Amino acid sequence: MADEQEEISSESAVTQLKGTFAPAAKQRITEFLESFHSFEPTLGLLYGDLAGEVAGQASWSITALGQRTVKDMIELYGSFGTTVCYEMDGFQVIVSQISHLAELDGGVLDFTDNRLCLVASSVA
DSSP: HHHHHHHHHHHHHHHHEOOEEOOHHHHHHHHHHHHHHHHHOOOEEEEEEGGGTTTTTTTEEEEEEEEEHHHHHHHHHHTTTOOOOETTEEEEEEEEOGGGGGSSSSSEEEETEEEEEEEEOOOO
16 A cells, blocks of 8 residues: 555655644544554545634544545546645645635644634744
């Protein structure tokens, strides 16, 4: 499976995002990805708005994508000249909602309940 992961990275343009995860969020994401035993997961971030007190605040949910899905997404978006495969704070991340990438290209994300939210700006 590691060879398949390397193949995916090498056949696609992987762009670096400057955003980071808060330490507790990074640990939670790592544990989430390590909980999958039937396939080698890649982190997916899915954009949405929070409901309730902070309605309209940008947030992200996490998902685990199998390598076949990752490869299919890279090929599909690549056919339009778009990248969906990124490196962010030590994780390979798939982001299909590319219009929201700027929100991931700086700052610190942490969990608010089950959603990742921007909690601070990165210091350059």
